[in-house]
Amino acid sequence: MERIELSPIGVVESPLTDRATAPKQGDEGAPDAWLVFQEEVLEGLDGIRAGDEVIVLTWLDRAHRDVLRVHPRDDLTRAEQGVFNTRSPDRPNPIGHHVVEVVAIDGPRVRVRNLEALDATPILDVKPVLGRRGQR
Amino acid sequence: MERIELSPIGVVESPLTDRATAPKQGDEGAPDAWLVFQEEVLEGLDGIRAGDEVIVLTWLDRAHRDVLRVHPRDDLTRAEQGVFNTRSPDRPNPIGHHVVEVVAIDGPRVRVRNLEALDATPILDVKPVLGRRGQR
Numbered sequence A, B: 001m002e003r004i005e006l007s008p009i010g011v012v013e014s015p016l017t018d019r020a021t022a023p024k025q026g027d028e029g030a031p032d033a034w035l036v037f038q039e040e041v042l043e044g045l046d047g048i049r050a051g052d053e054v055i056v057l058t059w060l061d062r063a064h065r066d067v068l069r070v071h072p073r074d075d076l077t078r079a080e081q082g083v084f085n086t087r088s089p090d091r092p093n094p095i096g097h098h099v100v101e102v103v104a105i106d107g108p109r110v111r112v113r114n115l116e117a118l119d120a121t122p123i124l125d126v127k128p129v130l131g132r133r134g135q136r
Helices: A039-045 B039-045
Strands: A004-006 A010-013 A033-037 A053-059 A095-106 A109-112 A122-128 B004-006 B010-013 B033-037 B053-059 B095-106 B109-112 B122-128
Touching (some): A033 A039, A053 B095, A095 B053, A095 B122, A122 B095, B033 B122
Antiparallel strands (some): A004 B004, A010 A033, A033 A109, A053 A095, A053 A122, A095 A109, B010 B033, B010 B122, B033 B109, B053 B095
16 A cells, blocks of 8 residues: 655653653643644644643654554553554554643643653644534 | 654545545444455454444545645634644644444454545554543
């Protein structure tokens, strides 16, 4: 099949730097973080406000792409599963999926709550969570 | 910033072929569809069962990538918004995000309900919806 090229729209700034000790999900003690967007996409943020819940898609650039089976949550007592049945970062196309609340916006910098992505993780896309404020 | 290369893990088979008339969201009358996975990633599906709710990420290959502002839902009576505050397929990295229920699995073919993606849309990733059957 064809190959697909993406270009990051921004980058995560977070105190998390170590995959081994980072929380596995945002609601498991992940810190607040900044999403820092590139100048050329800033218009695309128009309408996003503090209090909004958004889906952030990231590129998990420290993941292993040749993995198809894992022990869920790295728990060796649990049977191996296919990666598509887990949220493991290791998978053929390691796209991170994070649902976060926007807490502040400062120009190209958007502050969000409880993001488990590591510092310097590229951002691919941002989408509204549907079902708030009507369909968008 | 760096460029990122993805390779599709499969493809959508759907009766939907025309973007102009396709439903905008899965719960707006979208039909059932098949997800047809490539041989080399089949192991990654292990553990997914009929009845599961999954997130499917697709590559919206007929989208326009140079768009940063749209009228939500193509409704010209609504004010323009930044694309990251909408679910418009047109956006810098047009990744489709679909929450669907698995209804059947037949080898490399997974049948899902209410998918608004067009026929032949490349599939990038599949993830479980969290909060069912415990954390994965």
